[in-house]
Amino acid sequence: MDGSERAATGETLDPADWSELRAQAHGMLDGMLDYVEQIRARPVWQPIPAAVRARFRSDLPTQATELATVYREFTENILPYTTGNVHPGFMGWVHGGGSVVGMLAEMLAGGLNANLGGRDHVPIEVERQIVAWARQMFGFPAGASGLFVTGTSMANFIAVIVARTAALGITVRASGLAASGKRLTAYASAAAHGCIRQAMDLSGLGSDMLRMIATDGRHRMDLDALRDAIATDRRAGLTPFIVIGTAGTVGIGAVDDLAGLATLCRREQLWFHVDGAYGALAVLAPDLAPSVHGIQEADSIAFDFHKWGQVPYDAGFVLIRDSNLHRAAFASQTAYLRRETRGLAAGSPWPCDYGPDLSRGFRALKTWFTIKVYGAQRLGAVISRTCAVARYLEGRVRAEPRLELLAPAQLNIVCFRYRCPDANAINAAIVADLHESGIAAPSTTMINGQVVIRAAIVNHRTQPCDIDAMLEATLRFGDAASTKTREGGSATTKTEAPSR
Numbered sequence: 078m079d080g081s082e083r084a085a086t087g088e089t090l091d092p093a094d095w096s097e098l099r100a101q102a103h104g105m106l107d108g109m110l111d112y113v114e115q116i117r118a119r120p121v122w123q124p125i126p127a128a129v130r131a132r133f134r135s136d137l138p139t140q141a142t143e144l145a146t147v148y149r150e151f152t153e154n155i156l157p158y159t160t161g162n163v164h165p166g167f168m169g170w171v172h173g174g175g176s177v178v179g180m181l182a183e184m185l186a187g188g189l190n191a192n193l194g195g196r197d198h199v200p201i202e203v204e205r206q207i208v209a210w211a212r213q214m215f216g217f218p219a220g221a222s223g224l225f226v227t228g229t230s231m232a233n234f235i236a237v238i239v240a241r242t243a244a245l246g247i248t249v250r251a252s253g254l255a256a257s258g259k260r261l262t263a264y265a266s267a268a269a270h271g272c273i274r275q276a277m278d279l280s281g282l283g284s285d286m287l288r289m290i291a292t293d294g295r296h297r298m299d300l301d302a303l304r305d306a307i308a309t310d311r312r313a314g315l316t317p318f319i320v321i322g323t324a325g326t327v328g329i330g331a332v333d334d335l336a337g338l339a340t341l342c343r344r345e346q347l348w349f350h351v352d353g354a355y356g357a358l359a360v361l362a363p364d365l366a367p368s369v370h371g372i373q374e375a376d377s378i379a380f381d382f383h384k385w386g387q388v389p390y391d392a393g394f395v396l397i398r399d400s401n402l403h404r405a406a407f408a409s410q411t412a413y414l415r416r417e418t419r420g421l422a423a424g425s426p427w428p429c430d431y432g433p434d435l436s437r438g439f440r441a442l443k444t445w446f447t448i449k450v451y452g453a454q455r456l457g458a459v460i461s462r463t464c465a466v467a468r469y470l471e472g473r474v475r476a477e478p479r480l481e482l483l484a485p486a487q488l489n490i491v492c493f494r495y496r497c498p499d500a501n502a503i504n505a506a507i508v509a510d511l512h513e514s515g516i517a518a519p520s521t522t523m524i525n526g527q528v529v530i531r532a533a534i535v536n537h538r539t540q541p542c543d544i545d546a547m548l549e550a551t552l553r554f555g556d557a558a559s560t561k562t563r564e565g566g567s568a569t570t571k572t573e574a575p576s577r
């Protein structure tokens with residue numbers, strides 16, 4: 078077939094028979110609603126059978142396959158083997174549970190196929206609406222700007238770039254760091270997330286220029302140690318430029334003294350950034366908001382709607398107090414992105430002026446639906462309830478002599494372990510047993526050189542009965558593993574799974 082013959086076929090990717098497609102689509106929607114409605118009956122997670130994994134090593138499909146066939150493959154080989162964070166028994170790392178409202182909005186966004194890099198269309202107004210709501214949540218001024226990104230890792234990176242541009246001037250974008258003749262230093266607590274170090278690395282400032290400041294007994298950045306580190310760097314001819322406070326550390330959910338950091342930054346004339354990946358949204362819960370007091374004074378905040386906000390992945394966000402600085406750090410002129418005062422190319426500044434992405438999806442829609450349908454008050458109540466469930470877990474751990482509490486619930490994270498000789502190996506094995514049993518999925522972390530079981534209650538579905546199931550299995554696996562080690566076996570071998 079030559080070019081003009083091919084053009085004349087009129088062939089597109091739309092279905093030949095819309096009614097057949099419609100029936101299939103309704104079935105798929107019902108399938109996902111069933112999945113979420115009945116999620117509690119499923120294992121939280123299950124190991125991927127070798128045969129299933131092998132199905133994803135096939136050659137490039139050159140020929141068409143019926144949608145119904147591909148959907149069946151999805152239900153058989155993808156749906157049962159996900160991370161499990163929709164499940165109420167998922168308590169690992171910091172994963173949000175999502176919601177059916179967010180899921181439906183994702184479908185609508187997929188239909189619109191909007192590109193939110195720029196131009197004049199309402200999807201960008203929806204994103205601007207979320208920027209305005211974020212300003213309102215955090216008490217930021219009208220001149221503040223914001224941007225959806227993949228997650229807080231990217232949001233922190235963007236904030237570091239803006240702070241760098243503020244410190245060195247916009248010329249640094251063309252001339253590079255070396256031309257400035259300055260070496261910038263950053264400060265975060267020893268409990269800060271690894272993406273802060275990565276932001277320093279990726280921005281060319283160097284991860285060695287990040288000072289990891291010691292923490293106090295509550296895992297919060299020690300302000301005296303911070304002051305000393307800044308003074309030492311200044312004496313050495315370095316240029317301190319940013320302090321990064323954390324609202325909800327990834328390890329145990331500690332919140333730095335944000336008001337104290339704000340005052341210190343003002344006095345030292347440093348950029349004050351808050352990594353509030355999940356903790357920032359505590360501002361929505363009246364009982365928790367005081368714990369993040371001071372966040373309203375930040376120069377920038379990074380956080381995720383996909384964690385405590387329960388918006389489906391991904392929906393990271395960065396809020397910058399000074400939109401002019403924000404734009405100065407990223408905007409650039411190109412002929413093919415010329416701005417007009419009318420027509421589709423109007424509406425400048427565009428989101429691409431505030432970050433490195435030009436093609437951007439419609440993350441704002443699922444966030445807009447979530448906030449409108451549930452309301453900020455109800456989302457705040459969900460956040461507050463996850464902390465209450467964490468306190469329930471803490472109470473149960475305190476009451477059980479076979480368990481030891483390593484970190485009480487400052488927000489929604491509790492770290493504990495099963496008491497026994499060889500506790501590091503046995504607690505790691507207990508967590509793997511919990512995963513493989515499908516009963517619960519906490520994660521592990523290290524506290525003072527000890528492997529601990531870490532439960533982060535982020536999912537709005539998690540109930541006290543899920544905590545009970547996790548603890549009952551923890552004790553059962555722990556008892557079995559320590560009996561086995563006493564008898565000379567290995568703690569890391571799989572123990573018999575109780576049924577859920």
Ligand SMILES: Cc1ncc(COP(=O)(O)O)c(C=O)c1O
Pocket residue numbers: 170171227228229230231270272323325326327352353354355381393
């Ligand atoms: C405190 C903190 N910062 C940053 C991140 C990274 O966020 P994301 O995974 O959305 O990039 C996390 C993730 O859990 C976190 O807890």
